[in-house]
Amino acid sequence: MFKIVRPAVGESGNAPGRVEKQIRKLLSLDKARSGREDEYEVSSKQCMHGPNCRLGNFCTVGRRRQEVNVLGGLILPVWGTIEKALSKQARQSHKRLCVVHIETTTDNRRIVGLLVPNAAVESVLQDLAWVQDIDD
Numbered sequence: 001m002f003k004i005v006r007p008a009v010g011e012s013g014n015a016p017g018r019v020e021k022q023i024r025k026l027l028s029l030d031k032a033r034s035g036r037e038d039e040y041e042v043s044s045k046q047c048m049h050g051p052n053c054r055l056g057n058f059c060t061v062g063r064r065r066q067e068v069n070v071l072g073g074l075i076l077p078v079w080g081t082i083e084k085a086l087s088k089q090a091r092q093s094h095k096r097l098c099v100v101h102i103e104t105t106t107d108n109r110r111i112v113g114l115l116v117p118n119a120a121v122e123s124v125l126q127d128l129a130w131v132q133d134i135d136d
């Protein structure tokens with residue numbers, strides 16, 4: 001019996017048959033430590049698919065740290081604009097409007113807003129350019 005704790009995602013389920021093919025026992029603790037530290041560092045910036053992932057920086061699968069964009073505040077007047085901007089996205093999962101609730105860890109602020117997929121930020125900001133014009 002063993003427990004798998006990955007540097008990027010923490011404890012994960014055991015799948016002994018598959019895992020035994022993927023792992024080997026390290027006899028040097030220093031080698032294990034440096035490998036783990038390297039993996040921990042890389043997993044903050046890179047997805048689990050590696051540097052050649054076809055989604056590039058937008059892919060967050062298996063990342064230890066993720067950048068999340070939430071559009072909060074008075075969003076009802078721009079709801080249609082955001083919906084339209086998201087509908088232009090290539091990936092089906094990026095087309096959906098998703099309301100999220102987050103709580104910051106540094107100052108315990110609670111924010112409710114729309115989740116804007118990283119790949120859609122540019123498009124949403126472009127389509128919301130008219131909001132700036134109205135404020136001026």
Ligand SMILES: [Zn+2]
Pocket residue numbers: 047048049050053054055056059060061
């Ligand atoms: Zn990836």
